[in-house]
Amino acid sequence: xxxxxxxxxxxxxxxxxxxxxxxxxxxxxxxxxxxxxxxxxxxxxxxxxxxxxxxxxxxxxxxxxxxxxxxxxxxxxxxxxxxxxxxxxxxxxxxxxxxxxxxxxxxxxxxxxxxxxxxxxxxxxxxxxxxxxxxxxxxxxxxxxxxxxxxxxxxxxxxxxxxxxxxxxxxxxxxxxxxxxxxxxxxxxxxxxxxxxxxxxxxxxxxxxxxxxxxxxxxxxxxxxxxxxxxxxxxxxxxxxxxxxxxxxxxxxxxxxxxxxxxxxxxxxxxxxxxxxxxxxxxxxxxxxxxxxxxxxxxxxxxxxxxxxxxxxxxxxxxxxxxxxxxxxxxxxxxxxxxxxxxxxxxxxxxxxxxxxxxxxxxxxxxxxxxxx
Numbered sequence: 001x002x003x004x005x006x007x008x009x010x011x012x013x014x015x016x017x018x019x020x021x022x023x024x025x026x027x028x029x030x031x032x033x034x035x036x037x038x039x040x041x042x043x044x045x046x047x048x049x050x051x052x053x054x055x056x057x058x059x060x061x062x063x064x065x066x067x068x069x070x071x072x073x074x075x076x077x078x079x080x081x082x083x084x085x086x087x088x089x090x091x092x093x094x095x096x097x098x099x100x101x102x103x104x105x106x107x108x109x110x111x112x113x114x115x116x117x118x119x120x121x122x123x124x125x126x127x128x129x130x131x132x133x134x135x136x137x138x139x140x141x142x143x144x145x146x147x148x149x150x151x152x153x154x155x156x157x158x159x160x161x162x163x164x165x166x167x168x169x170x171x172x173x174x175x176x177x178x179x180x181x182x183x184x185x186x187x188x189x190x191x192x193x194x195x196x197x198x199x200x201x202x203x204x205x206x207x208x209x210x211x212x213x214x215x216x217x218x219x220x221x222x223x224x225x226x227x228x229x230x231x232x233x234x235x236x237x238x239x240x241x242x243x244x245x246x247x248x249x250x251x252x253x254x255x256x257x258x259x260x261x262x263x264x265x266x267x268x269x270x271x272x273x274x275x276x277x278x279x280x281x282x283x284x285x286x287x288x289x290x291x292x293x294x295x296x297x298x299x300x301x302x303x304x305x306x307x308x309x310x311x312x313x314x315x316x317x318x319x320x321x322x323x324x325x326x327x328x329x330x331x332x333x334x335x336x337x338x339x340x341x342x343x344x345x346x347x348x349x350x351x352x353x354x355x356x357x358x359x360x361x362x363x364x365x366x367x368x369x370x371x372x373x
Contacts (some may be wrong), residue, residue: 001371004082005035006073008094013230014292015089015115016325018173018197022367025198025360029368034078037094044093054151064123066155070096074103084211084371087112091125097158104166111370113171113195115289120170120184122156126236126287159186169370171195173290174311179235193370198363199295199354204272206301206351212277223341224301226278228257228271228293229285237309244330245284249337275300280340284325284333288312298322298354303335304344321349 003026007019009315016037023033038044051113070093085108087095095103098311103110116125169191178194181187213220225246229237236309246254257274265271275281281297283306290311294304298315304322306312307329316322323336340346356362 001084002032002034002082003084003086003371004078005086005088006037006095007035007088008038008090008092010035010037013089015113017292018089018113018115021198021200021360022363024200026367028360029364031273031364031368031371034082036073036076036078036316038092039071040264041093043071043096047093049176049354051151053227064127064152065091065118065125066081066123066151067091067095067097067100070099072099072151074099074106079106082108083269084109084111086110086367086371089115090119097155097162101162101165104162104168107166109371109373110166110168111171111367112168113173114177114181115173117177117180119159120181120186122152122159124152125247146327156186163187163190168300169193169373171199171370174314176311176314177289195366195370196358196363197290197292197295197360198360199292199299200268201299201355201359203214203268204275204296204299206274206347207273207276209277209279212273216277218277220266223251223280225249225252226257226274226279226281227254227283227338228261228281230258232256232258236285238286238328241284241307241328241330241333242282245282245334245337248331248334252337252341271296272300275302278302280305280337282333282337283305283312285309285312286328290315294357295354298350299358301347301351303340303350305333305340307333317349319343321346321353351370 005019005023007016009016010020023035026033047066050068051064051066085103112119117127118125121127123187163186167190170181170183170187172194173196175194178192181192181345210220218325255262257265275297281302281304283291283294288310294315297304304316305325308324309327313324316324318324324338325332325336
């Protein structure tokens with residue numbers, strides 16, 4: 001069995017990390033896997049321009065994709081030789097709707113892992129406050145101009161036509177996104193299952209906190225709160241709530257990782273050391289599916305605090321191995337941090353749960369079952 005994993009990038013972004021880790025896990029199970037990523041960037045720029053012209057504003061420019069152009073991967077040797085086509089995050093000028101149509105017409109087994117909501121909405125990656133995306137996207141709140149809303153509706157209807165040409169197994173990284181996908185008319189007649197992302201537990205594993213802090217030059221006598229995201233100023237990651245919560249805590253050091261933060265770390269081994277050095281990992285994200293960072297932190301024995309949103313409540317067992325705070329509540333976020341800092345026994349519980357749930361062998365076997373259906 002030959003599996004072709006398709007993602008826009010190989011290393012940049014959560015979906016890329018998850019897709020690469022899955023490829024690694026599958027190879028360990030004896031599956032022949034190849035990964036295909038975007039080669040050029042001109043379709044990306046053309047797509048952004050088309051969105052900008054329709055919306056007449058930069059609002060929502062990075063929250064939507066219209067898939068009007070891209071690369072025809074169906075002509076590649078890798079596609080033609082594959083038995084299973086496994087789509088992940090394929091946006092920003094990688095796969096167009098026309099190519100997705102070609103993929104469905106190929107008759108190959110198609111798996112599509114949902115890293116966000118785009119596959120079953122019109123053009124939005126996250127529906128946010130929109131209440132119509134399960135039926136149509138004509139009133140999309142992320143778009144500024146009626147022409148852009150019309151474009152969203154057109155893409156939605158085109159997806160409906162294309163999806164009717166074949167069968168797709170949609171895989172939710174969380175039960176939350178799988179349940180949301182089931183509500184969309186676009187997924188009717190297709191299969192939907194839930195399989196979590198895998199973690200390389202040879203890298204992300206508990207090590208003594210003193211040893212980790214010595215490697216990084218961090219103080220041994222301070223409680224350390226860790227926060228990480230690609231861009232520290234990303235509003236969707238809830239930075240404002242983190243700052244409000246930290247103002248309520250005394251004698252605690254906040255370490256921020258990402259562009260504009262205290263560290264920019266790209267090597268997974270070094271990131272694992274930083275997780276192990278922290279007393280608590282906080283993810284105040286306002287929209288999320290199944291964050292890799294929570295899996296990584298828990299695997300290193302670091303309890304997590306996050307809002308009750310998306311797939312986060314599935315990952316953190318409230319007051320058992322972490323704390324789930326009320327949505328957009330900075331006071332409760334601060335309470336969660338205090339709770340974790342005062343319950344060091346949560347560390348072992350977090351590591352045990354992560355190792356049982358997200359280990360590579362388990363996740364790979366769940367996907368192999370889907371491939372073979």
